[in-house]
Amino acid sequence: MRNYIFYTVILLLSITNFSNVLFAQSTNEKYNALNDYFGTIIKDTTRAFFVAKEKINSNETLNIFGLNDIMIIDSAGNGKGDATLYKKKDFEKMKNEYKDKCLPGKRIWCNEDFWSKDNFRYKKVILESMNTNKEIEIILDKYNRADIEVYGFSEPIYYQNKKYLVFTVIKSHLAGYSWFIIIMKKIKGKWIVTHKGENPNLIN
Incomplete structure (x- = not known):
């Protein structure tokens, strides 16, 4: 009986540890993809980049993806419509797994789900709150600048297994905002943008 209990405890601990390792690997892959994308938008490495400290609610990602207004992006950055990426069965699986994953804040922002500077390879990231009634206006006033751009990101979520x-x-x-989803695939060890999707009902 004692041996049974001992081996049961060992088995449970092994399963828990294995699950934790898989979760950590999955999280690292997500942030690797985000950073690989972030690297494509950094044009001047001498300047600081402002990032919303709140994560965008993943429901936004699902809403835009579900509209199936998706472009395939070639190596030169050019896009053309692609109606083949969206598959209802795969989308429903993604939706069931990731919808309502954060406590909603104002508009599209999560209320208690934040980015940290450690999530980004680029060290000149300044995190500021966008979960306010005035959003970017408060940041412009704080730094007394009109040329600030603030990037916001949702937690990356998996699609098609x-x-x-x-x-x-x-x-x-x-002057406003641009708002879209990025879809990436790992190719030769690096996450590459393969598709981009937008909400045609929004003016970017």
Whole structure:
């Protein structure tokens, strides 16, 4: 009986440890993809980049993906419509797994789910709150600048059995914002943008 209990405890601990390792690996892959994308938008490495400290609610990612207004992106950055990536069965699986994963804040922001500087390879990231009524206006006033751009990101989520990672990007500035989803696939050890999706009902 004692041996049975001992081996049961060992088995449970092994399973728990294995699950934790898989979760950590999955999280690292998600942030690797986000950072590989972030590297493509950094044009001037001498300047600081503002990032919303709150994560965008993944429901936004699901809403945009579900509209199936998706472009395939070639190596030169050019896009053309692609109606083949969206498959209802795969989308429903993704939706069931990731919807309502954070406590909603104002508009599209999570209330208690935040980015940290450690999540980014680029060290000149400044995290500021966008979960306010005035959003970017408060940041412009704080730094007394009108040229600030604030990037917002949702937690990357898997699609088609971890073949793709998908996340929402918002780039806010004084004149407005651009708002889209990025879809990435790991190719030769690096996450590459393969598709981009938008909400045609929003003016970017």
